[in-house]
Amino acid sequence: MSEEIVKIKGSKSGLQLSFADGATFDDVRQDIEDKLVSGTGFFLRGTLVLLPSDAFTEEERGKLQKLFHEHGLICRTMKPAEQQTPSEKVREESKQHQEAVKKAKAEKDKVQEMVVVNRTLRGGQEIRTESSVMVCGNVNPGAQIIAGGSIDIRGTCRGMVHAGAFGDSTAFIIADHLMPTQIRISNLIARSPDEMEKTERAERASIKEGRIVIEPIER
Amino acid sequence: MSEIYVITSGKGGVGKTTTTANLGVGLAMRGKKVVLVDTDTGLRNLDLLLGLENRIMYDLIDVTEGRVPYKKALVRHKKYDSLFLLPTSQVKDKMAVNPEQLITLCNELRKEFDYILIDCPAGIEQGFKTAIAAADTALVVTMPEISAVRDADKIIGELGRADKENIKLIVNRIRPQMVENGDMLDMEDIDDILSLECIGQVPDDIKVVTSTNKGEPCITMDDSQAGTAYRNIVGRMCGEDIPFMTFEKEGFWTRLKHVFRK
Ligand SMILES: Nc1ncnc2c1ncn2[C@@H]1O[C@H](COP(=O)(O)OP(=O)(O)OP(=O)(O)O)[C@@H](O)[C@H]1O
Numbered sequence: 001m002s003e004e005i006v007k008i009k010g011s012k013s014g015l016q017l018s019f020a021d022g023a024t025f026d027d028v029r030q031d032i033e034d035k036l037v038s039g040t041g042f043f044l045r046g047t048l049v050l051l052p053s054d055a056f057t058e059e060e061r062g063k064l065q066k067l068f069h070e071h072g073l074i075c076r077t078m079k080p081a082e083q084q085t086p087s088e089k090v091r092e093e094s095k096q097h098q099e100a101v102k103k104a105k106a107e108k109d110k111v112q113e114m115v116v117v118n119r120t121l122r123g124g125q126e127i128r129t130e131s132s133v134m135v136c137g138n139v140n141p142g143a144q145i146i147a148g149g150s151i152d153i154r155g156t157c158r159g160m161v162h163a164g165a166f167g168d169s170t171a172f173i174i175a176d177h178l179m180p181t182q183i184r185i186s187n188l189i190a191r192s193p194d195e196m197e198k199t200e201r202a203e204r205a206s207i208k209e210g211r212i213v214i215e216p217i218e219r
Numbered sequence: 220m221s222e223i224y225v226i227t228s229g230k231g232g233v234g235k236t237t238t239t240a241n242l243g244v245g246l247a248m249r250g251k252k253v254v255l256v257d258t259d260t261g262l263r264n265l266d267l268l269l270g271l272e273n274r275i276m277y278d279l280i281d282v283t284e285g286r287v288p289y290k291k292a293l294v295r296h297k298k299y300d301s302l303f304l305l306p307t308s309q310v311k312d313k314m315a316v317n318p319e320q321l322i323t324l325c326n327e328l329r330k331e332f333d334y335i336l337i338d339c340p341a342g343i344e345q346g347f348k349t350a351i352a353a354a355d356t357a358l359v360v361t362m363p364e365i366s367a368v369r370d371a372d373k374i375i376g377e378l379g380r381a382d383k384e385n386i387k388l389i390v391n392r393i394r395p396q397m398v399e400n401g402d403m404l405d406m407e408d409i410d411d412i413l414s415l416e417c418i419g420q421v422p423d424d425i426k427v428v429t430s431t432n433k434g435e436p437c438i439t440m441d442d443s444q445a446g447t448a449y450r451n452i453v454g455r456m457c458g459e460d461i462p463f464m465t466f467e468k469e470g471f472w473t474r475l476k477h478v479f480r481k
């Protein structure tokens with residue numbers, strides 16, 4: 001059979017069942033019973049199963065419910081509001097997906113834009129942007145950069161720098177002398193050692209294996 | 220051509236008023252016509268350092284509020300007659316003068332004086348904004364100490380925001396022995412953060428305090444190291460190229476001298 005009689009879709013609340021067009025109650029019942037007996041797939045004990053409210057008669061649905069109960073599953077009828085035919089659902093989802101992709105792309109474009117700061121950021125000054133930041137100057141103690149993208153400092157960084165501030169964990173921070181009070185990338189925080197030597201080489205901070213690591217780079 | 224300087228710091232007590240009084244006297248000693256404007260309303264003490272407290276009749280607020288012309292409020296120095304003080308009120312607060320009023324006043328003063336030095340209150344609030352409004356150049360005073368340098372940095376940022384690009388640094392209360400021992404920031408540490416042209420390095424000097432009590436700034440004393448440092452700043456303000464002095468340290472030989480004296 002090319003089409004499954006009983007289609008199962010996982011959702012937050014439980015397993016949503018839908019039935020092939022034209023499938024009779026007996027076909028469905030048989031299919032479900034086979035699946036339950038074989039014990040494979042989705043039908044595990046304690047799982048919530050949702051039946052479409054427009055399928056079959058109430059009596060028939062009651063029979064299916066009983067069948068599930070016998071195998072230790074919980075069965076409910078979906079309220080019409082929650083109910084969607086699978087094809088609609090898929091279409092809707094793919095639309096959502098497309099939108100999400102579009103949005104992510106837009107965000108990526110924003111990240112690829114760059115804010116260039118041609119001066120030293122002094123204590124109390126702050127740059128906050130969704131894109132990346134390049135500073136031609138120092139970032140002094142008490143200054144802050146919060147960037148959606150990466151941060152490149154052509155000078156000494158002694159302030160607080162947060163790259164990937166909106167969750168981009170591939171963002172990085174580069175400085176000629178990287179000696180900030182705090183480095184944040186995405187949702188990770190690294191504090192500077194209490195005694196900090198002035199570094200001689202440019203360094204790059206990024207996330208590797210779930211930790212912020214700092215390594216020297218050439219430039 | 221007159222020049223308007225504001226002497227500012229962010230952090231309080233680092234030596235703004237001391238610097239204003241000394242530079243004022245120093246410039247007057249060179250024959251320049253100088254007015255010192257005290258904008259630290261409510262906490263005036265520039266008059267004390269100059270020994271002029273008992274001569275004050277009117278103040279800055281009387282002038283900006285139009286009660287008297289500025290000439291009536293000026294107090295001439297006892298000894299240096301090209302030096303004047305425009306004192307401020309001790310009963311009003313810093314909201315009593317706004318930036319426009321000070322700019323108007325300074326434009327008047329420009330016609331009369333070679334140098335206008337404005338003593339700024341500590342902090343970055345309204346009083347600071349008013350004090351810097353009219354200035355051509357800002358002299359940022361700091362001390363070799365983390366918190367003072369941080370505040371100076373912040374002030375420099377604020378000055379930049381107010382489009383004051385002409386900013387120079389004075390480092391006050393340097394203790395060479397402590398710098399030597401690594402217990403105090405040295406000029407390199409300070410320059411690392413502030414990266415600003417420095418026109419003064421003033422040592423910590425007990426004579427600053429004793430001279431204050433006499434109402435005669437230490438710049439007039441030949442035997443004061445701080446006095447020499449202030450004279451050098453005055454020279455640099457007048458366009459001379461003066462190298463920075465090396466401080467006499469409480470080194471091995473001086474300590475030995477002390478021993479022999481005892
Ligand atoms: N080079 C120095 N050596 C020793 N003492 C100094 C020196 N400079 C300033 N002082 C002392 O430090 C104290 C504060 O100085 P001053 O009043 O000039 O600071 P200020 O910045 O004007 O303070 P405020 O913020 O309260 O206006 C004074 O007692 C002064 O005598």
Ligand SMILES: [Mg+2]
Pocket residue numbers: 235236237259338
């Ligand atoms: Mg003062």
